[in-house]
Amino acid sequence: MTTYAALLRGINVGGNRKLPMADLRSLLTGLGHGGVRTHLQSGQAVFSAGQGDEDSLAAELTGAIEARFGFRVDVIVRDHAYLRAVAEACPFPAAELTGKQLHVTYFSAPVTSERFAAIDAAAHLPEEFRLGDRCLYLYAPDGLGRSKLAEALSRRPAKDLIATSRNWNTVLKLVELTAAEQ
Structure with a gap:
């Protein structure tokens, strides 16, 4: 199982x-x-x-x-x-941030940096994003609701790709809940 x-x-x-x-x-x-x-x-x-x-x-x-x-x-x-590997690979200092500042967008398939090449990352600082294994990590210091970078990232839809985001607290909780059943 x-x-x-x-x-x-x-x-x-x-x-x-x-x-x-x-x-x-x-x-x-x-x-x-x-x-x-x-x-x-x-x-x-x-x-x-x-x-x-x-x-x-x-x-x-x-x-x-x-x-x-x-x-x-x-x-x-x-x-x-x-789920554990995604949490462990976080490129941001998760332990120093609140759950609302860090998010993971899970993708149904791998994505490449070319997908987001048109986004001017410097224009969105201090917000940042990094790609992972079928996921994207988003650091949004003021939260997702106020994030201009999150808005820009979400404008890159693909009909064959599902994307759904979770805050860091939920990311960690899912690791914990799935581990309990191992």
């Missing part, structure tokens, strides 16, 4: 695309997954699975949500080892 975190994009925001966490837990259990737990209301679930890989599990959950709730939700699934 492998333990995974499912990261759902854009649910329970502003009263739109409501997906109660109890229903998400029930859905995952109904799909045959064990150790199902959720974190917060913003779309994080932890579960264990004996079969499948990250992509097939994400597709399965996406389809099940659409079938049950009538709307599509983009889902990224990552295992404990990946």
